[in-house]
Amino acid sequence: MPDRVFNVLFLCTGNTARSIIAESILRKDGAGRFNAFSAGSQPKGVVNPFALKVLADSNYPTEGLRSKSWQEFAAADAPVMDFVFTVCDNAAGEACPVWPGQPMTAHWGIDDPAAVEGGDIDKERAFVQAFRFMKNRISVFAALPIKRLDGVALGAKLREIGHSEGASHGRPDVA
Template identity: 75%
Template sequence: MSDTTPLGHVYNVLFLCTGNSARSIMAESILAKDGHGRFRAFSAGSQPRGEVNPLTLTTLRSLDYPTEGLHSKSWGEFAAADAPVMDFVFTVCDGAAGETCPVWPGQPMTAHWGIEDPAAFVGPEIEKEAVFARTFRYLKNRITAFAALPIRSLDTMTLGAKLNEIGRSEGATPLRRDVA
């Protein structure tokens, strides 16, 4: 697994989505702030859009979450030999969950935490902002539950079950695919 600090083991966590412009970026920012030094957060996409959705950045800034350094990137960067070894990989969209993912070095724990794409919403700007805020809330709830897990004291099977349970929390997409 990853590094250690005076706080203990630091886990590397990768959030995947297709475009890497909204959900996975939000998740990276939330865990970076709310992980309290126990996690290093990353995000990537199978077909990255090349830019972060402006409403993603607006939402994060309005809620005092970090945006510096966030950018849309390919998941291939994290499958390379010199990439950080991931401890956890979470898909946050059904598209990425259904795709053939790269082989991740180190055999990380994986789960699917599908949430509707806020960038796909079509409507007035005020409603778009509300959809992004709701997506943020769903992700924050999942990440809060994940960060509270006693990871080191759980066996692999129990931890996997808990990760999948988190993925079924409020806001989960109707079409669930557990990624084992």
Template identity: 75%
Template sequence: MSERIYNVLFLCTGNTARSILAESILRKDGRRNFRAFSAGSQPKGTVNPFAIKVLNRLDYPADELRSKSWEEFARPDAPVMDFVFTVCDNAAGEACPIWPGQPMTAHWGIEDPAAVEGTDMEKEAAFVAAFRYLKNRIAAFASLPLESIDRLSLGTKLRDIGRSDGATSGHEKAS
């Protein structure tokens, strides 16, 4: 891959769990070629403590992570995104802002670990599973020959990544 740095935005509704995990994973695993961001259509304003716990335990950056609105990335002074991935089904179905630069988009929905009820151990296990699914998808994405693949083929590959293990059926509740 060349010296180009690609901007990637992960979207969810609340921006408390899945999109936060994805931002941190790409921040660490793709730091040479990618700049990672996350946001939500209806941000809750706080990051889920289990997301922070799992990221810390797995030695992924949790500093500077915050729940924020996707409007932050639609402003004229925002970084221009090359890729925008929705990681929850609700965000995928919402009317997104117009992203400057016409980024490539795909839906990578996985079950919401924040929706899991039960013991703290069960909740943490759900976050670990979500982390694993996202890490696998991000690894597949980061290994794509982005500069040498045509836009149509790239779009197909991005959608295929979203259909990998852990993919949701396309319908879930907001969290």
């Protein structure tokens, strides 16, 4: 009998950078174990070109990535999520929709690379750093023995991941 595939949703306000990066990383690194999705509370409708560049430069998939509303995943016909992670402090502080299936949640905030000012080199550097922080979190998450952990232990591990290197200083653990 094949192992169960878990659905994971990454949330951010605009769904242009951090949540998109997370979706792509888990899509590749968690293939066969996880289905990765991303969405935003107020999607901008376009993916940040630096996010796409950094993903492509790191050999991560960019095809099919789009900025979309979290309402798509609250609909009756949406995939039932097992995990929902906020990756920006604004989304963590917002009232989220009710997710079918009562997924486990955690806040994995990192600073917004799209907010960095300066030249293209400075902006790309910020996206590379965001990619690295997110990849580290997802690597730890993907290595968890999810089926062997009870809900309390798993929840603690998910929150712990959110406090790893690069954690933003916003509102942790309110996802």
